Amino acid sequence: MPNTVINTMEEIEEILEERGVRPTTMRLLIYKFLSEKRVALSLKDLENKFDRSDRTTLFRTLKTFEDKGIVHQIDDGSGVNKYAVCALECNCEIENDLHLHFHCNTCNETTCLTDHKIPQISLPAGYSAENVNLVVKGVCEKCS
Amino acid sequence: MPNTVINTMEEIEEILEERGVRPTTMRLLIYKFLSEKRVALSLKDLENKFDRSDRTTLFRTLKTFEDKGIVHQIDDGSGVNKYAVCALECNCEIENDLHLHFHCNTCNETTCLTDHKIPQISLPAGYSAENVNLVVKGVCEKCS
DNA sequence: AAATGAGATGCAACAGAAGTGCATTCTTTT
DNA sequence: AAAAGAATGCACTTCTGTTGCATCTCATTT
Ligand SMILES: [Mn+2]
Ligand SMILES: [Mn+2]
Ligand SMILES: [Zn+2]
Ligand SMILES: [Zn+2]
Numbered sequence: 225m226p227n228t229v230i231n232t233m234e235e236i237e238e239i240l241e242e243r244g245v246r247p248t249t250m251r252l253l254i255y256k257f258l259s260e261k262r263v264a265l266s267l268k269d270l271e272n273k274f275d276r277s278d279r280t281t282l283f284r285t286l287k288t289f290e291d292k293g294i295v296h297q298i299d300d301g302s303g304v305n306k307y308a309v310c311a312l313e314c315n316c317e318i319e320n321d322l323h324l325h326f327h328c329n330t331c332n333e334t335t336c337l338t339d340h341k342i343p344q345i346s347l348p349a350g351y352s353a354e355n356v357n358l359v360v361k362g363v364c365e366k367c368s
Numbered sequence: 369m370p371n372t373v374i375n376t377m378e379e380i381e382e383i384l385e386e387r388g389v390r391p392t393t394m395r396l397l398i399y400k401f402l403s404e405k406r407v408a409l410s411l412k413d414l415e416n417k418f419d420r421s422d423r424t425t426l427f428r429t430l431k432t433f434e435d436k437g438i439v440h441q442i443d444d445g446s447g448v449n450k451y452a453v454c455a456l457e458c459n460c461e462i463e464n465d466l467h468l469h470f471h472c473n474t475c476n477e478t479t480c481l482t483d484h485k486i487p488q489i490s491l492p493a494g495y496s497a498e499n500v501n502l503v504v505k506g507v508c509e510k511c512s
Numbered sequence: 513a514a515a516t517g518a519g520a521t522g523c524a525a526c527a528g529a530a531g532t533g534c535a536t537t538c539t540t541t542t
Numbered sequence: 543a544a545a546a547g548a549a550t551g552c553a554c555t556t557c558t559g560t561t562g563c564a565t566c567t568c569a570t571t572t
Contacts, residue, residue, distance in 0.1 A: 246539085246548075248538090248548095248549065248550090250550085251549095267530085268528090268529085277551090278551045278552075279551095280531090280532090280550075281550050283531080284549085284550085285549095299443065303558090303559085304528085304529065304530095305529085329498060337491070337492065339492075340490065340492070343487045343489075345487075345502070346484065347470070347481070347484070347504065347506075348481065348483075348484070350508070350510075350512050351470060351504075351509055351512070352506045352512060353505070353506040354473060354505055354507070355504070355505040355506065356502070356503070356504050356505070357445055357502070357503045357504075357505070358489070358500070358501070358502045359500070359501045359502075360491065360497045360500050360501075361497070361499040361500070362495060362496045362497040362498040362499065363496050364494070364495055365493070365494030366494075368494050368495070390519075390520080390568095392520065392521090392568095394520085394521080395520095410558095411558080411559080412558085421521085421522090422522045422523075423559095424521075424560090425520075427559075427560080428520085428521085429520095447530085447557090447558080448557085448558065448559095449559085513572105514571105514572085515572075516569105516571070517568105517570085517571095518567105518569090518570100519566105519567085519568085519569100520566080520568095521564105521565080521566070521567085522563105522564085522565075522566090523562105523563090523564085523565095524562090524563090525560105525561085525562085525563105526559105526560080526561080527558100527560075527561095528557105528558090528560100529556105529557085530555100530557080530558100531554105531557095532553100532554085532555075532556095533552105533554085533555100534551105534552090534553090535550105535552085535553105536550080536551075536552095537548105538547105538550085539548075539549090540545105540547075541544100541545085542544085542546090
């Protein structure tokens with residue numbers, strides 16, 4: 225049950241414009257690539273895919289996407305940042321949108337478990353939460 | 369209410385030996401420093417403290433401590449690994465010992481909330497968990 | 513006590529990821 | 543067409559983590 229969504233280029237163009245991001249060719253391709261993968265991707269993954277484009281462009285595209293709420297960054301503990309497209313309703317808000325991420329120790333892939341919201345966390349007095357990152361490591365469905 | 373524990377050098381020596389780590393002078397000092405701080409420390413923090421010792425030694429000491437279950441590594445999303453001493457009973461096992469970590473966006477300090485265990489996480493069929501990392505970001509008691 | 517050997521430390525160098533300044537190219541607006 | 547603004551490409555830098563190898567320290571054996 226991959227949560228892969230195939231968007232037409234026209235749809236992607238709309239998504240980017242809605243978020244105030246100019247839909248250049250590279251950006252459309254990058255978004256398409258990200259959205260077709262069911263796992264989170266690193267800058268290196270983009271470099272491998274788009275070897276004719278410069279690292280910096282790919283890097284800044286990810287940053288732009290992140291700033292505009294088009295993708296979210298995932299720190300899965302591997303030491304490299306990964307990115308995955310946000311769901312349409314996602315605003316990366318702590319109240320409703322935070323899901324957990326699963327990192328497989330076998331295939332090293334990181335998956336968004338968008339249906340698995342992070343449970344309510346209680347904190348000591350005086351602490352206030354702005355963001356929560358929950359990464360479960362283990363063996364994924366495919367590798368078990 | 370800092371969970372700071374002051375150990376004598378003799379006590380620290382025992383702790384290291386129990387775990388099969390030879391209690392050299394540097395190791396004793398490093399353990400002491402770690403255990404007196406209520407926040408997780410990075411390699412850089414150790415470098416600043418022990419400027420007469422080599423980076424590599426500090427690095428390898430942390431690795432050794434981690435391997436032997438003397439400290440646990442914390443990935444707080446800041447991009448640098450941090451370390452904190454384990455509680456005595458801690459074996460870093462998923463069943464009983466996993467606590468959440470709090471990263472303050474103001475002072476950039478990361479705290480072990482050892483009393484706040486990570487709640488039970490449900491996973492989709494086919495996924496098995498070996499480890500869980502839960503980091504809450506926000507404003508800490510001190511900064512609020 | 514001297515020799516031995518394992519482990520710890522220090523130095524140097526490297527690898528990978530992230531980030532920045534600036535020149536160039538492309539796109540949109542006037 | 544000209545000008546302005548944004549995106550891209552190239553080079554270079556910084557930061558963190560990591561490893562190889564020589565040297566030193568210390569406990570044990572002879
Ligand atoms: Mn996700
Ligand atoms: Mn901790
Ligand atoms: Zn897997
Ligand atoms: Zn703080």
